[in-house]
Structure formats: C-alpha cells, structure tokens
Amino acid sequence: MTTQKALIPLPAPIARIATATGAAVALAGTFLPWTWTSEFPGDLTVTGYPGGLQILTLTAAILTLLFTLCGYGIRGLRWLTPGGTNSPVRLLALATLGTTGYTIGAIAYELGGVVNLEPGAWVSGIGALIAFLAALGLPSDEPLPADGPPANAWQRFRNSLAAPSVGRAKPLPGWGEILIITAAFAVALYVFTYCIDIPTEESEQFIGFLITAGFTFTALTRAGIIARITALTTKHRNVTLIAALVAAFCFPFTQDTAEFTLIGANILIFATVALGLNVVVGLAGLLDLGYVAFLGVGAYTAALVSGAPLSAIGVQFPFWAAVLTGAAVSLIFGVLIGAPTLRLRGDYLAIVTLGFGEIFRVTVNNLNGNSGPDLTNGSQGIPSIPDLNLFGIDFGLSHDIGPFTLSRPANYYLLLLVVTAVVVLVFRRSGDSRIGRAWVAIREDETAATAMGINAFRLKLLAFALGATLAGLAGTVQSHVSYTVTPEQYQFAGPVPPNSAFLLAAVILGGMGTLSGPFIGAALLYLIPAKLQFMQDYQLLLFGIALILLMRFRPEGLIADRRKQLEFHENDEPVLVPEPRQPEEADAGITKAGA
Known part of the structure; x- marks a missing residue:
C-alpha cells in the first residue's frame, strides 16, 4: 500500500494553514452584508448579525476550522476524527463553498445580476474558494495499492474524499458515553427544529440547508463520528431510546406556530x-x-x-x-x-x-x-x-403548560408520540x-x-x-x-x-x-x-x-x-487507523492495514 499524493501539489502544513485561513475569511464575511435589499429571503443586509443563508455558511466555516485544527493532533479533539482528518476537511470546505456559491447565484438570479451583491458575499465566496482549493492540497486519508495502473483524476478525487474504517476508540467512562448520546440527540433536535422552522416561501434557505447538511453528514461519516455514536447507542440502547423520546417530546415546546407543529x-x-x-x-x-x-x-x-x-x-x-x-x-x-x-x-x-x-x-x-x-x-x-x-x-383546544402554549397539532403530536x-x-x-x-x-x-x-x-x-x-x-x-x-x-x-x-x-x-x-x-x-x-x-x-x-x-x-454493510461492502479492505501521535504523521496520512 502507498499513500496517495494530494490532488494539488502543496506542502501539507501550508495547505492546512491556507484551509484554516480561507475558512476564517468565509466566516468573517458572514458578518458583513451580502446584498443591499431585504427582498431576498433571510434579510442578508445587516452588519454584524448573520441571517438566513449566512448562518449556514457560518456553520460550515466553523466546522471546517474545527476539523482543520484536529489535523494538528490536539489531544482534546482527537476523538472527533477516528477515521482521518483530511477527508472531512475537504468535504466541509466543499459544503462552505457550495452553500456560499449557491447563495451568490440565487441573489444574482432573483435580484437581477451580480450588481446586487455587497462586499460580504464576495469576501465569503473568495474565502470559501481558497479553503476548498487548499483542502485539495491535503494528503489523502486513504492509501492506494502500490500495484496496478495509476489512478486518473476522478479516481484520485473520489479517493481523496474516502476515509479508512474506524479503529478501536479509547474507552470512555459510562457517564461520558451517556453525555455524548444526550448531546447527539440535543444537536439532532436543534437541526430538525431549524429545518422545520424555515418558512415554506423561503425555498432558497431550505436548499442551502440541504447542501450544508448533506456534505456535513458525509464529512462526519468520513471522520468516523457517526460510527462511534452508533456504537455508543448500540451499547446503551435503553438510554438511547429514552433520549430519543425526550428529544421528540421537547419538539412541540420549541414551536410558536401551529403550522410547523402540524408538519412534525x-x-x-x-x-x-x-x-x-x-x-x-x-x-x-x-x-x-x-x-x-x-x-x-x-x-x-x-x-x-x-x-x-x-x-x-x-x-x-x-x-x-x-x-x-x-x-x-x-x-x-x-x-x-x-x-x-x-x-x-x-x-x-x-x-x-x-x-x-x-x-x-x-x-x-x-x-x-x-x-x-x-x-x-x-x-x-x-x-x-x-x-x-x-x-x-x-x-x-390550545392548552397552557407554564410559559408554553400547546396548540391542537401539538396535542395530537404528543398523542402520536405515545x-x-x-x-x-x-x-x-x-x-x-x-x-x-x-x-x-x-x-x-x-x-x-x-x-x-x-x-x-x-x-x-x-x-x-x-x-x-x-x-x-x-x-x-x-x-x-x-x-x-x-x-x-x-x-x-x-x-x-x-x-x-x-x-x-x-x-x-x-x-x-x-x-x-x-x-x-x-x-x-x-x-x-x-x-x-x-x-x-x-x-x-x-x-x-x-x-x-x-x-x-x-x-x-x-x-x-451490520448485516447490510457486510452484504454491500464485503469486498472492501478493512483498514485500522491508529490515533495520530504527531502532527507530521497526521499530515502524512499514515495508515496501518489490519483485519
């Protein structure tokens, strides 16, 4: 097995610094106006207060920065990347670029040209582009076989987004595992609530949400986080069911209108x-x-x-x-x-x-x-x-429970939950x-x-x-x-x-x-x-x-x-990934084959 070179010939430390810089620039641009008129959904005209699609770019940029820092082997962040650091960074940089590029295109299309773009849109767009191009300079997490014909550009790109299978994680105390499960369902409830609360007439924001969520989920999967959370939920099945029911029970209390509760x-x-x-x-x-x-x-x-x-x-x-x-x-x-x-x-x-x-x-x-x-x-x-x-x-009828008001759909939602x-x-x-x-x-x-x-x-x-x-x-x-x-x-x-x-x-x-x-x-x-x-x-x-x-x-x-994974991926070669000890090892994408 040989480690694949990066898609763009760039030293790994420089590529990592450039990725972080581009993500930071894209993040800073969300605090500037992206357009001059509030006719575009989400009101992207306010300085210092991101709104609408700016929030999605802000989220993707923060995650890109976080996973870029994981590549330096910081001890507190190693748990986030058991499957490799570079593939998630590429995907999150692509999420930042995709969401920002879509927003810029939607503004220009709906308002009649790029003249309607304010400096903040250009700052975030250029920063996202720099972050993505620099992320292509990071080494691949997935090694290629030493024998066989050289890979073409498409194969190298697909391989650069792949990550090895997750190795054995360090055991956590029981309370820590339960805390992670609780946090996972809290995040899931927040994302679900945010998605439902997007007004129906603001389809642009929902499409942007799909772009961000799709690439982010893939990045978390490549990083191995989804596999680790799945292992924890399988280990603590009763705790998982209780956490899921509590999160679902809290949903109607987060809604102010009956329309979105009815969708739930x-x-x-x-x-x-x-x-x-x-x-x-x-x-x-x-x-x-x-x-x-x-x-x-x-x-x-x-x-x-x-x-x-x-x-x-x-x-x-x-x-x-x-x-x-x-x-x-x-x-x-x-x-x-x-x-x-x-x-x-x-x-x-x-x-x-x-x-x-x-x-x-x-x-x-x-x-x-x-x-x-x-x-x-x-x-x-x-x-x-x-x-x-x-x-x-x-x-x-509506019913008041403390400071919350449960509408008719909320009443039936709770009954359906039973x-x-x-x-x-x-x-x-x-x-x-x-x-x-x-x-x-x-x-x-x-x-x-x-x-x-x-x-x-x-x-x-x-x-x-x-x-x-x-x-x-x-x-x-x-x-x-x-x-x-x-x-x-x-x-x-x-x-x-x-x-x-x-x-x-x-x-x-x-x-x-x-x-x-x-x-x-x-x-x-x-x-x-x-x-x-x-x-x-x-x-x-x-x-x-x-x-x-x-x-x-x-x-x-x-x-x-597990059975379906084995059925559809029975020919995949299992790879065991050790915890990176040095930043140089993480940048080199060192892997170890194992059963």
Whole structure:
C-alpha cells in the first residue's frame, strides 16, 4: 500500500494553514452584508448579525476550522476524527463553498445580476474558494495499492474524499458515553427544529440547508463520528431510546406556530407507518407495495366509529375502543390478504400487494350509495371527524403548560408520540426475539430457512398481520389529525405522502431492518416536498433520480445495520487507523492495514 499524493501539489502544513485561513475569511464575511435589499429571503443586509443563508455558511466555516485544527493532533479533539482528518476537511470546505456559491447565484438570479451583491458575499465566496482549493492540497486519508495502473483524476478525487474504517476508540467512562448520546440527540433536535422552522416561501434557505447538511453528514461519516455514536447507542440502547423520546417530546415546546407543529405531527405519522412497514420489508423481506391500504383501513374504521356526522354507522366509541377497533380490523384484513398470497415470492407477491392497495382505494371510492352500499361516502370521504377528548382534555383546544402554549397539532403530536413509542417497543421486541431472527433467516434465504425447520408461511403471515396492525393503529390517530379521510389519501404514488411508494422509499432510504432508519427516511421524504413546493410538478422525476443515486452510492441506506454493510461492502479492505501521535504523521496520512 502507498499513500496517495494530494490532488494539488502543496506542502501539507501550508495547505492546512491556507484551509484554516480561507475558512476564517468565509466566516468573517458572514458578518458583513451580502446584498443591499431585504427582498431576498433571510434579510442578508445587516452588519454584524448573520441571517438566513449566512448562518449556514457560518456553520460550515466553523466546522471546517474545527476539523482543520484536529489535523494538528490536539489531544482534546482527537476523538472527533477516528477515521482521518483530511477527508472531512475537504468535504466541509466543499459544503462552505457550495452553500456560499449557491447563495451568490440565487441573489444574482432573483435580484437581477451580480450588481446586487455587497462586499460580504464576495469576501465569503473568495474565502470559501481558497479553503476548498487548499483542502485539495491535503494528503489523502486513504492509501492506494502500490500495484496496478495509476489512478486518473476522478479516481484520485473520489479517493481523496474516502476515509479508512474506524479503529478501536479509547474507552470512555459510562457517564461520558451517556453525555455524548444526550448531546447527539440535543444537536439532532436543534437541526430538525431549524429545518422545520424555515418558512415554506423561503425555498432558497431550505436548499442551502440541504447542501450544508448533506456534505456535513458525509464529512462526519468520513471522520468516523457517526460510527462511534452508533456504537455508543448500540451499547446503551435503553438510554438511547429514552433520549430519543425526550428529544421528540421537547419538539412541540420549541414551536410558536401551529403550522410547523402540524408538519412534525404528519412526519411522526409517516415515520410510524414506515416503521410498521419495516417489519414486513426490513425484517421478513416481504415486498409490500400496497401497505398504505392498511393505514386507510384503520383511518376509515376510526372515522366510522368516532361519531362523525356523515358516518353511516352512527356510533361514537371512546378513543381507546376506536383504536382497538381500527387495529383489529386492520389485523383481519392483513390475515385475509396474506393467507392466500404469502405462498408467493418476490415480484409475484409485490404485484398482488399492489393490487390489494388499488382494490382498497377503488372499493372505498365506490361505497357511496350508488355504485355500492352507502358506507364511506365515496370520493367525498368522511369529513368533520370530531376531536378527541381524553382524561378531560379537549385535543381541539390550545392548552397552557407554564410559559408554553400547546396548540391542537401539538396535542395530537404528543398523542402520536405515545403511539410511536408503542410501535417502537413492538418492533424492538419482535426484532430481538426468536421470531425476529426467524424473519431475518427467511429474508436472507427462505429455502434454507425452511430446510432448517422454520415454518416460513406461518411466520410470514405473522409479520404481515403485525405490520397491518401497526399501520391501522397509526391510522386511527391520523383520521383525527386530518379531520377527514378520503380515498385519494391512500394511493400507491401521489403528490403528498404517506403513500405506498414513499413509505417503501422511506424504509430503503433510512435503512431496512433498522429502528432509526425509517424515521430519518420519512422525515426527509416529507420535508423536501413540503418545503420545495415549486418543484411539485417534477417531484416524481426528482424522486426517481434520488433513488438511483442512493442505490448507486449507498445501497444499504443512511442508517445501515451490520448485516447490510457486510452484504454491500464485503469486498472492501478493512483498514485500522491508529490515533495520530504527531502532527507530521497526521499530515502524512499514515495508515496501518489490519483485519
């Protein structure tokens, strides 16, 4: 193995100093005006107070400076870079340049030319460019084989962004590990809140956020921080679940408007249903393309028994009874659909489940009193579903808790959080059980699992029924949140999630078989269409392109389990990275091969 030279012939110490200088210049430019008019979203006209997209450039520049300092082997910062220092610096410098360049281009495009740029934009742009070019002069963290043909420019660039696998970290005390987990979820809550609070009309700021967040996440992955935090959360699973629930519980208390809280509630519905689908697809390996129909079964059942004025049944169950009824009806449908079809495999099973989803939508559309019995009010749906009243609390009214005011969406968000906790508990317990291990065996090789004595049909039916029950459970709350249920809400693919295609994509994007993956996938797939409404006509095109890129560069998903990582990266050579002792060793990119 040989250490690859830098893309730009520049001594490593000089490249590191130039990178830090460029990042500092880009940081300083955010405190100067970037344009003269406040017509551009975010008000970039104030001196000494960054706003809008300036904050994103400021954040990326600070991270670039921090990781550049890590390259000097400072003892307190070594924990941040177990996978190497130079690759994260390059990616963060690229994030700074990308966000700043996009902002400059957006200002010039929307305001009519570069004449609308103030000196601060040029200062940050030049600083970001210097930082990125200097970062290309840093040695690569990833060595190249000594034999074989010389790498071309593209291969050298890709290799310069790669990082070796993470070596064994120094053990931390238990309280320190718990503190790191808590800090990680606090940062995640802040980033999520910042993303949701971006106004819908300020799409420029949201695109800038995606650029910064995407490169920053990749940089943290290359640095090995994500792997270390994942190892800590795996070690302290109960602490992680408690921290996640506390962070999610705090979200509605950070919101001042009901609009953004409603987005959070809808994301929670989407994520909960995606986690239920993860039982079917991620654990058991059953490709279900009509899963949203079970959500519709639970929603329609709750609407019919919750006292809606246009309900054909005309009864009003208490909420706990409506929840049990919706989950039970979804369970029955899951068994009725799964029993005759789960003897099929692969594409054939996918086609059957797709047909079931379309049959459900067409059926509830025809139960209007003309084409069929008057049960669902046809295409008009069942509107005016009354708000819940639990323990004397009217969920349709705002409530004051100390200095905080919880709006109607916040009330339902907290209720959905309880439902999500139940679904998480069921998923975790079933995945760790003997049945969960049997599901994984069926997913990997059904023939081999059957030969080992596993009753594949019975266990697949159990997974199908459990997934349907969890979807029906979420559907009972969704019907009250949205006030009405209509057939158009439960399509295979549509402009607004949840639908079957987006639910499946959320599972694949986040990571099949994982607990946190569907939540991340659902949040991304719901937020992006909600914030970038001007791209609604091209939504499916962009959705397809994103899936192609995902399958090409990260087929295991954003949060992949160990088995998927081994499956998709079985040919990768493991590399053990020691802690750098001297700055010269860190700059030279010294690595050590190991098993």
